[in-house]
Amino acid sequence: MNEIEQRIAELNKLLHEYGHAYYVLDNPIVPDAVYDQLLNELIALEKENPSLIYPDSPTQRVGGTPLQGFKKVTHAFPMLSLSNAFNELDLRDFDRRIRQAIGDDFSYVCELKIDGLAISLRYEDGIFVQGATRGDGVVGEEITANLRTIRSIPLRLKEPVTIEVRGEAYMPKKSFEALNQSRQEKGLELFANPRNAAAGSLRQLDPKIAASRNLSTFIYAIGGDGEAYGIDSHAEMLDYLETLGFPSNKERKFCETIDDCIAFINMWTENRPNLAYEIDGIVIKVNRYAHQDELGYTAKSPRWAIAYKFPAEEAITTVLDIDLT
Numbered sequence: 001m002n003e004i005e006q007r008i009a010e011l012n013k014l015l016h017e018y019g020h021a022y023y024v025l026d027n028p029i030v031p032d033a034v035y036d037q038l039l040n041e042l043i044a045l046e047k048e049n050p051s052l053i054y055p056d057s058p059t060q061r062v063g064g065t066p067l068q069g070f071k072k073v074t075h076a077f078p079m080l081s082l083s084n085a086f087n088e089l090d091l092r093d094f095d096r097r098i099r100q101a102i103g104d105d106f107s108y109v110c111e112l113k114i115d116g117l118a119i120s121l122r123y124e125d126g127i128f129v130q131g132a133t134r135g136d137g138v139v140g141e142e143i144t145a146n147l148r149t150i151r152s153i154p155l156r157l158k159e160p161v162t163i164e165v166r167g168e169a170y171m172p173k174k175s176f177e178a179l180n181q182s183r184q185e186k187g188l189e190l191f192a193n194p195r196n197a198a199a200g201s202l203r204q205l206d207p208k209i210a211a212s213r214n215l216s217t218f219i220y221a222i223g224g225d226g227e228a229y230g231i232d233s234h235a236e237m238l239d240y241l242e243t244l245g246f247p248s249n250k251e252r253k254f255c256e257t258i259d260d261c262i263a264f265i266n267m268w269t270e271n272r273p274n275l276a277y278e279i280d281g282i283v284i285k286v287n288r289y290a291h292q293d294e295l296g297y298t299a300k301s302p303r304w305a306i307a308y309k310f311p312a313e314e315a316i317t318t319v320l321d322i323d324l325t
């Protein structure tokens with residue numbers, strides 16, 4: 001390797017490491033100025049040596065020309081939805097059904113239900129090759145170019161594995177407020193909520209627009225059977241995703257009983273306003289894969305998971321308005 005090739009390899013390695021710390025671990029290890037200076041050095045070197053541009057170079061996140069439209073993609077594994085629970089009774093019915101099916105010796109994992117847009121990411125030998133929306137669960141839209149612009153989505157994994165993962169793309173509350181503020185000043189129509197803003201951003205044909213919207217992601221599932229990766233529980237799968245370099249939500253909790261889950265739900269019902277992103281509920285999943293296999297699936301959702309949905313704010317204000325008039 002000549003010294004230019006060496007420097008380009010070194011810059012790719014450093015910028016990947018710094019980018020992962022900043023965007024995935026939310027824990028920067030160099031000041032922004034240092035990151036920007038290295039990125040500009042790489043941009044200049046790549047300009048002089050285009051044949052040395054790595055496909056997963058951080059300079060390759062924002063594509064050039066806008067697309068004419070989005071291709072359809074059939075998911076290798078259907079992207080399921082979640083059945084809902086709205087109160088404690090629903091949760092205890094869910095728990096009773098599980099215990100009737102597999103006995104009492106099991107545990108749950110509780111996760112925040114991110115209020116964004118479900119996405120699927122495909123990696124071949126560790127390289128990000130395709131990203132799609134959930135669509136109807138079977139067929140989605142191919143939005144790879146837009147997903148590449150999301151800094152928390154790794155372009156190369158820490159292991160050269162071929163894997164398909166699922167997660168939620170979302171717009172942090174602060175980015176949503178800033179976006180609507182700037183749209184207000186331009187006399188543009190405002191987005192109703194961060195979820196619509198994220199969906200609207202990922203439906204843009206020009207990746208430069210998606211890149212400007214400060215989207216992020218949390219990854220929460222492997223498409224297909226996790227056993228293929230030597231994992232046998234949901235908790236282990238989330239840890240494995242982190243070792244590969246994916247962002248997973250750290251507010252998850254291992255719960256022995258449904259009472260622990262209800263305590264978790266009560267805590268986050270209280271704490272939700274302090275989060276940097278919107279959640280619309282709490283997802284409760286039976287932890288061990290052996291138990292998930294025993295419980296199986298309905299046509300559209302797993303029997304081993306349920307989403308407790310927070311009461312919608314607007315409904316409460318409507319009720320209050322009636323009471324107050």
Ligand SMILES: NC(=O)c1c(N)nc(OC2CCCC2)nc1O[C@@H]1CCC[C@@H]1O
Pocket residue numbers: 080081082111112113114115116118134168220221283302305
């Ligand atoms: N929105 C979420 O934070 C979330 C989550 N934390 N975990 C899952 O588990 C999947 C995998 C098994 C069936 C649903 N799904 C989520 O969102 C889904 C996307 C499509 C419907 C649900 O909103």
